[in-house]
Amino acid sequence: MKIYDTPGFPNPARIRIVLAEKGLEQLFQFVPVNLIAAEHKQPAFLAKNPNGVVPVLELDDGTYISECVAITEYLDNLDADPVLTGKTPREKAMIHMMQKRADDWMIDGIGIYFHYATPGLGDALQPFKAPEWAGRKEWGERQLEKFKNGLRYFDGILAKTPYLAGDQFSMADITVYAALLHAAFLNITVTDEYPALKAWQAKVAERPSVKNRSGQ
Ligand SMILES: N[C@@H](CCC(=O)N[C@@H](CS)C(=O)NCC(=O)O)C(=O)O
Structure with a gap:
């Protein structure tokens, strides 16, 4: 494969x-x-x-x-070892819900901000070409606000549970972690304003799958 x-x-x-x-x-x-x-x-x-x-x-x-x-x-x-998308109906639903929020608010939020409100990968590579659209930078900036709301939201969740969808590390954690990697590349870091998220980020960074992954 x-x-x-x-x-x-x-x-x-x-x-x-x-x-x-x-x-x-x-x-x-x-x-x-x-x-x-x-x-x-x-x-x-x-x-x-x-x-x-x-x-x-x-x-x-x-x-x-x-x-x-x-x-x-x-x-x-x-290969169900470990399972990243949940085992029980409740786990699956919780992970799916958090994954959707992580996708919409975090990884898409920072990605759209990158492409529209910063030079991104350059004009030719904007995901949806709209060079005639005067409001695109403002729209990109609004995505950064969405991302920051996500920081606040996930900080609140992580103040109560070890991982985003409960006790187990899941694909939702991976998505938010990847969004934070993108944000760090843009010099947007998790500050002390978000203590639970910051502690979770440090913990996830120590996982062998994250620390030693190929293609960094
Ligand atoms: N929703 C997609 C997002 C994939 C995505 O946006 N990939 C980025 C790289 S991080 C990409 O290929 N960007 C190129 C572009 O938008 O031109 C997924 O879950 O795989």
Whole structure:
């Protein structure tokens, strides 16, 4: 099986962490995609993922699976040790709910801010090209507010539970951690204003799957 990804980018990091958590890295060949050269917007890559983003999993039968949540679910069904998407109905629902918030508020929030309110990857690589849209910078800035609201929200959750969806480390934790990696790249760090989130971030950073993951 193959993983098309770009080392150093936050969404690819999510899947690298999942693979390391589950000890499955050796089953996969990593195929680098050059985002800076816009390889992901060329027909050959768009045939694999019409959204033109990494990562993408290719199964041995030629099936392409994109979206980190879908890839994580596939990997969890392939090898349930440890489970990152939940075992019981309650765990699954809690993780799904937190994952959706982590995606919308955190990883998408900081990603859209990066692409629209900062130089991002350059004009040619804005995810949805709208150079004529005068309000795009303001819209990008609003995403940063959403991200900061997420910092407050997740800090409140982590003041009460060890991980985002309860006692177990899950894919929701991985998503928020990856969003914080992206934010740190933009010099937006978790300050003492968010003590529980900051302590959780330090704890997650020490997990072998995070600390020693490939493609950093
Ligand atoms: N929702 C997607 C997001 C993937 C994503 O945005 N990947 C970024 C890299 S971190 C990307 O390929 N960006 C290139 C672009 O937007 O042009 C997922 O879960 O896989």
